[in-house]
Amino acid sequence: MMDPNIDRIMNTPDVQVDTERALSRIRERVERERIAPVISAPRAPRAPAVSLWVKGLAAAASVAIIAVLLTVSGVAETILTIFEPKQVVAVPITSSDFSGATGFAQYGTLVWSTPPQPIDVPDLATAERESGMKVLRATLPAGVNTTKARYGVMPRTTATFTFSAERTRASAARLQRTPPPMPANIDGAKLFITGGPGVVQFYGEATAPAGATGANPLSGMPMLIIAQGKGPVVQSDGVTVEQLQQYLLAQPGISPQLAAQIRAIKDPSSTLPIPIPVDVATSKNVTVQGVQGVFVGDSTGLGSAVIWSKDGLVYGVAGTLTEAQIMAVANSLH
Template structure:
């Protein structure tokens, strides 16, 4: 057992775990003292985040530039100032783009989903359901690369196209059209297309033995699971400063198939890997019982999840605790659609229900 990482390392695990060494992560996952320290660090960081929350999210940049120009020495080009005055409408501003970015990445990049969760479910997505986990659980999720090899066989090749029609032609998807943009969101969207993304995971008894986990069931060595998602299209409305205010994304939902290994065998093995918290494993066992529900990992300490009806389909609504971001996600006929943005839950639902 290596020595305890210092409190600074525990702090970094809270919000930038990629910056912590594997050795430290492994130590923390198996050390009661460090897990307690991590819980304390998480609680303090969450409290500080709440205390430092701001509402400075709708600044008027053109007006502020005018003000600065007036204060600058005469040499600072008044002509330029006059030309810009009043040009941009007082738009949505820089409401926090994180939800939009996350939803976008989750829908378009299945490789990203797998890497973020260290998790490769075997299923065909027919619905989505939130799986609540504590931020601290992130350190404990098993690293699948210790149990086999992952080969990314298609990376989706994300690129921008001219308009929704071009995206539809390229992906053969029905690209949803937003009936009415929410207040503060203006202009035409930028349209991005991702092709099909796929990855193959090959189980290895040798790697599993080195990782010190439970031995895989007989016959799993060398068997493969192939994960496929996409293509997908995202329409992104930016605010005046260039960050996303609204994202409407649609993609062929993820599916997975294995090389002859039954779903239940894979599921039970994956859920038995060390480090997966018991309550999270129990939730996943329920949600993936039929191999058709895509678990959406949701940090329960930061995000509230609920369900709502979108044109007869049950959708999952996610909203950040500070009410600055919201997303709604649903699956219909093998296609997953997400509407997200720095908006309220009622606003994203209205956009979702108004899609044509």
């Protein structure tokens, strides 16, 4: 039997740990499993409602507005990168389409010269001043509370991605994979990425689904989100969309079906693909503001979104509203 002297039993000496090694281990795991960190929104000097902005973005993600936080492998989608979006197209994806595919980070280094830093603004006039763009106004459906309106501006964001064959080899080795070798003309090539500026409007507060009991899971989330902005524009210092497509779609982890869908995009340099996770959302083409857009509904019926591109800008309307209401809001923007 053990000595019941609890001090002696429990007061074991502390173990020696190698914190830096442990940190490397967790870094590798986060990269391998493409785990995104939760980032606190930067403090806005003008308004205290930053948390609402963050919740708004979370809500946008939750209705699959544009798979913002879906950790789809960046690999397949990156082919769209050398481009300026003029139209949008839905690309259905399943978890098996990108099983095992890891983050784009394994192909090189991304350096944010101007990281995304959303700020809260008190009204649409300030949003226009801060973003330098005309902000479209919507006719809101009955029941959407305008007294809880919030506005955010995402200033222009820029980043540079540099491909690295060496980094790719090292990442593949860690994953015990043998991907096709990176062509010499891609190794060291740079992509210059700019996104924004953009403006997001949040209205109302989502209510719990009918019949739900207990805490409202949507508490604090906006009922309606209207977003507009300059879509991501990517420039390359030499490598072409076709070269990148050929290389990236041959990577392990990209399903032939997904590769075929990407190749089928007629004009990859001007088409913004909207990844639709088919197990949680459905999509269809719709006409909105006179152009083709993608309507996305999540399978719970709680939320929907419509996304389109017009006159050099990308627009999205999302919320816990019906399809008819979302479309009416989208078409009312002026």
